[in-house]
Amino acid sequence: MSKKIFTNEQILALSKNKYIKRVSEKGIxxxxxxKSLFIAEHILGKLSSQIFQDDGFDIEALGNNRIKSSSKRWRNAYKKSGELGLTDTRKFSSGRPLKxxxxxxxxxxxxxxxxxxxKAEAELLKKIELQERQVKNGNLRIxxxxxxxxxxxSKSKYKNMIRHLxxxxxxxxxxxxxxxKSESTRNIREQKDLQLRRIVLKAFEHRGYxxxxxxxxxxxxxxFNLIINRKxxxxxxRKxxxxxxxRKANPYRRMMKATREHTVVPNLLKREFKQGIAGKVLLT
Incomplete structure (x- = not known):
């Protein structure tokens, strides 16, 4: 690992890159x-620093030592295990490696x-996709x-996959x-919303419409002498x-309006507005 420490500005800039999962002061x-993209381009003869630069990394912020060590580590892993060696397996293992x-x-x-x-990952993605289709704007609440x-x-026997999901x-x-932690607070809020729902439904169906x-x-x-904010x-x-x-528009009225839209009425007055007799010509 490189001894170079990132500044807050560098951390912010690096975290915006789509090829970075996490970045801290000392690690990335x-x-x-x-990693797969790097190996593919390295096989074609590209230099390590050029690959990083082309993919939006700040070479000065990373430093040559960090680029060289990452390149060497990924090339060795690829030679040993192929594409599988480039996969981050830390979420499946912990502690010191067994000898x-x-x-x-x-x-x-x-x-x-x-x-x-x-399996848990696939089930979660499937459920989110299904629920997003049912939401009007396609975005689920957090x-x-x-x-x-x-x-x-709750269904899985492995409870330590929170980070992964x-x-x-x-x-x-x-x-x-x-x-x-806020489950009790949500339950209290839900009870209040159910009470409001009963009140709103009573007014919603008042007098039969x-x-x-x-x-x-x-x-x-x-x-009912109740003051509730409209929002x-x-x-x-909505909830x-x-x-x-x-109410839908009357289709016959729309058809009649469409037929009369381009009709030209005869010009009877011919801009002679003053006829000399009161009430002979009425304008609106």
């Missing part, structure tokens, strides 16, 4: 995609853990993503732990899918 973690050979049982156990990780992660972890989706672990947020606000104030009413309606039907 590259994506598996960049002895693994037994068959230990190899099977490790493979089972690895398969379980990929709390919904945390709920999916919690649901997958959070990295796959691109959310923070601290945010997930805060989500778990459905209403929008403005009408609901007026009904609550005039009929709060809108939030409850519980309470929709006000919009």
């Amino acid at each position: 973690t590259y994506t598996d995609e960049f 002895r050979e693994l037994t068959l049982e230990e190899i099977i156990t490790r493979k089972d853990v690895e398969i379980e990780y990929w 709390s919904s993503i945390f709920a999916l992660i919690q649901n997958i972890l 959070c990295d796959v989706i691109g959310v923070s672990r601290s945010g997930y732990y805060n989500y778990l 459905k209403k929008g947020s403005r009408s609901i606000k007026m009904v609550l104030e005039q009929e 709060c009413i809108q939030r409850i309606m 519980y899918n309470i929709k006000c039907p919009i």
